[in-house]
Amino acid sequence: xxxxxxxxxLKEIDEQPLVMRKIIQAYQNEMGDLTIDHGVxxxxxxxxxxxxxACGTSYHAGLVGKEFLEKTAKIPTEVHVxxxxxxxxxxxxxxPLFIFISQSGETADSRAVLVRVKELGHPALTLTNVxxxxxxxxxxxxxxxxxxxxxxxxxxxAYTAQIAVLSILSEVAGKxxxxxxEFDLVQELGIVATAMEALTDDxxxxxxxxxxxxxxxxxxxxxxRSLDYHVVQEAAxxxxxxxxxxxxxxxxxxxxxxxxxxxEDGTPVLALATQENVNLSIRGNVxxxxxxxxxxxxxxMKGLEEEGDSYVxxxxxxxxxxxxxxxPTQLISYYASLHRGCDVDKPRNLAKSVTVE
Ligand code: M6R
Numbered sequence: 356x357x358x359x360x361x362x363x364x365l366k367e368i369d370e371q372p373l374v375m376r377k378i379i380q381a382y383q384n385e386m387g388d389l390t391i392d393h394g395v396x397x398x399x400x401x402x403x404x405x406x407x408x409a410c411g412t413s414y415h416a417g418l419v420g421k422e423f424l425e426k427t428a429k430i431p432t433e434v435h436v437x438x439x440x441x442x443x444x445x446x447x448x449x450x451p452l453f454i455f456i457s458q459s460g461e462t463a464d465s466r467a468v469l470v471r472v473k474e475l476g477h478p479a480l481t482l483t484n485v486x487x488x489x490x491x492x493x494x495x496x497x498x499x500x501x502x503x504x505x506x507x508x509x510x511x512x513a514y515t516a517q518i519a520v521l522s523i524l525s526e527v528a529g530k531x532x533x534x535x536x537e538f539d540l541v542q543e544l545g546i547v548a549t550a551m552e553a554l555t556d557d558x559x560x561x562x563x564x565x566x567x568x569x570x571x572x573x574x575x576x577x578x579x580r581s582l583d584y585h586v587v588q589e590a591a592x593x594x595x596x597x598x599x600x601x602x603x604x605x606x607x608x609x610x611x612x613x614x615x616x617x618x619e620d621g622t623p624v625l626a627l628a629t630q631e632n633v634n635l636s637i638r639g640n641v642x643x644x645x646x647x648x649x650x651x652x653x654x655x656m657k658g659l660e661e662e663g664d665s666y667v668x669x670x671x672x673x674x675x676x677x678x679x680x681x682x683p684t685q686l687i688s689y690y691a692s693l694h695r696g697c698d699v700d701k702p703r704n705l706a707k708s709v710t711v712e
Contacts, residue, residue, distance in 0.1 A: 357506075362699045364507035364597070368685050369555045371512050374502045375548035375678070378519045379541055381501045389540060391527040395496045398478050399528045402452035405432040408440055408468045409456040410709070412510040413517060415589035417456050419677045420521035422582060426674065427536070428528035437464035438712070441471060453479040453494075458505055458513035459708035460488020467712055469493055482520055484513055498524065507700045508707050509597050511685050514589060515551075515678050519544060522675065543672045547679055550669035554682040558690075561683055564665060565690035568623040568652050569594070574601040575623040576649075577684070578640055580608065580633035586677045587627055590684035597692040597702050607633070607640035620648035625684070629656035629668070629676040654683050 360366040384390045391399075399405070405424055407417035414436055421432040433445065437455075441464065453472045455465050460483035469490060472479050481494040484502050491497040502516035526540045554561075569575060575594060577587035587604035594602040605614055607626070618624070624644045628637050638653075638661065645651045655661065656679075657670040671679050692699045 362507065362689070364509055364511060364689055364699050367505055367507055367512045368682065368689065370503065371515050371682065372548040372551040372555065374512050374516050375519055375544055375551065377501045378516060378523070379544050381499070382520070382523045383541070387541065389523050389527055391498070391524055392496070395480055395498060395524070396527060396531065398452050398480060398496055399428070399430070399524065400531060401450060402430060403450045404448035405430055405452050405454055406447070407432060407434040407454045407456060408437050408465055409434075410437050410462050410464050412514050412589060412592060413456040413458060413462075415585060415592065416514050416517035416521070417454075418585040418588070419518045419582065420454075420456070420525075422585075422674065423522050423525035424528075427522075427525040427534070428532065429534065430528070437462070437468050441467045444471075447477070451477050453477055455479060455481045455490050455494060456517050457481065457488070457490050458484045458500070458502075458510055458517075460485040460490040461708045461710055462490070463710050463712045466490060466493070482517060484516065506707070508702055508705050509593055509688070509699075514681060518678055538672055543675055547671050547675050550671050550679045551682055553669050554679065554686070558686060560666060561686035562690040564652060564683075565687045565694060568625070568650060569598065569600060569687070569691040570694050572600060572621075572623050574617075575625065576614070576617075576644075577602065577604040577625045577627070578607045578610065578637065578644075579604070579627040580606060580637050581630045582674070582677055583627035583629055583633070583637070583680065586680050586684070587625075589681060590625070590627075590688070593685060593688040594691060596705060597688055597699055598695055598697055599703075600691065607637045610640055610643065615644065615647065618644050618647040618649045622649045624649040624651050625687075626651065626653045627680050628653055628659055628664075629680050630673055631659060634659045654680065656680070
């Protein structure tokens with residue numbers, strides 16, 4: 356039930372700090388250490404390459420998950436859109452593990468790949484919010500998201516839950532492989548939850564950004580580099596689906612290879628700056644578009660902020676920044692949709708789970 360909330364989407368955005376804490380608990384043993392079911396862990400450790408298959412927002416969570424799997428567990432990982440994978444399968448490694456990410460566990464495009472993967476005899480793990488869903492039943496293994504029911508068509512808390520569970524899976528696998536972890540994930544996810552709370556408590560700021568940048572525009576661009584590039588793709592999808600503003604997420608460095616031609620006086624460009632090693636270069640990209648008339652809004656992480664930034668998000672571990680930097684973009688999309696009189700929870704032409712291919 357949405358209780359006093361005007362929309363499920365807003366309620367679900369607000370639930371994210373709680374979901375982070377629930378996930379930590381659900382994946383902790385009596386000693387307080389993070390743990391993953393043995394069957395799942397063995398499947399991950401046996402793989403020479405992981406293939407993440409998903410659609411929409413879950414695909415975007417997969418892009419972030421790949422970063423963890425490669426950086427913390429050192430397992431080569433590819434991320435694929437299910438509807439493409441099924442007709443155009445890449446050359447597979449000798450011992451692949453497939454990870455299906457699906458909030459609903461019912462997405463037909465992902466299921467089509469799972470059916471094919473099973474025919475080929477490869478192991479599959481489903482990451483889902485719905486125990487007993489089709490993708491969960493048909494895969495060899497399941498990890499649950501513990502996000503609670505997600506009702507709004509626009510996925511929010513499932514995205515952050517998917518990323519959090521993938522971070523835990525990668526951390527546990529990395530530890531078993533004997534790698535030194537440079538940080539304490541339980542503690543860092545706790546810091547993330549607190550940071551999310553600070554953002555959800557500051558809604559007026561994001562309502563104002565939506566008013567200033569998106570109330571009448573027909574299009575908008577999001578830019579980022581490295582992990583921020585993954586998040587801006589999700590930010591653009593969110594804005595498109597609920598506000599009907601044509602939006603795209605680009606890698607900052609790609610703009611000059613074509614897209615910058617679209618920048619006119621007043622074109623909104625929202626940039627994320629949470630990664631130290633690309634902070635200078637994304638700042639350069641913001642200047643390039645501003646010089647061509649763009650109306651720029653930069654959301655930076657504490658420690659990397661510069662004068663003139665539109666918003667500064669609390670500092671969290673860089674690798675976990677997508678969990679936090681996505682929240683302002685969710686709220687900005689929510690308010691853009693609201694201001695433009697759109698149906699926030701049930702955007703046109705869309706269904707919560709897409710059960711046709
Ligand atoms: O239930 P799933 O995670 O498999 O759904 C995948 C996509 O259909 C879903 O994420 C969709 O992109 C959302 N409406 C995005 O907000």
